[in-house]
Amino acid sequence: MASGPAAEVVALVVGYLLGSIPFGLLLTRLTGGPDIRSIGSGNIGATNVLRTGNKRLAAATLLGDMLKGTAAVLIAKYALPGDAPLVAGLGAFLGHLFPVWLGFRGGKGVATYIGVLLGLAWPFAIGFGIVWIAVAALTRYSSLAALTASALVPIALWFRGDAEVTLLFFVLSVLLWVMHRANIRRLLNGTESRIGAKN
Secondary structure (H helix, E strand, O other): OOOHHHHHHHHHHHHHHHHOOOHHHHHHHHOOOOOHHHOOOOOOOHHHHHOOOOHHHHHHHHHHHHHHHHHHHHHHHHHOOOOHHHHHHHHHHHHHHOOHHHOOOOOOOHHHHHHHHHHHHHHHHHHHHHHHHHHHHHHOOHHHHHHHHHHHHHHHHHHHOOHHHHHHHHHHHHHHHHHOHHHHHHHHHOOOOOOOOOO
16 A cells, blocks of 8 residues: 555545546437537536436436545545645545646536535535535526635634634635636626526
């Protein structure tokens, strides 16, 4: 079994490879749909898949993108020592954002963020979901819901007293906000697409 830095390198690589599986693109192609990158926001995630009108496909994309983050964490947890699960979670998130198979142009990371959180601190993943649903129901903005929930996660984790997990999710939240910078601009100027909109 790898240990120390070697274990963390293995965790990062395995996490990245799992995270880089583009479920939205694969599922839409397998079901005869359009290239998801050619519609809506051009994103490969579940929100853009929903713009095809196929709710089941969007749900499957959400589940796949989430569980690849959870799988990365759990594989590292049971196969590698030390901080490997944290590193694997980071790798999975980076893999989703920057998949090598798609020229390093991936998704925005919300579902994979939840999946990593589920593997490392599952009650907080439930909390994320509650906040997301509440904000989305009130505003119908998926991006605003994700931004709000991800901003609260590191704060909540900090109160739990786990510095390493808090630091990881602070980094993931910053990355998630960076990936949503165009959404933030549209939210500010009132042109952001609402949930269910086809364009």
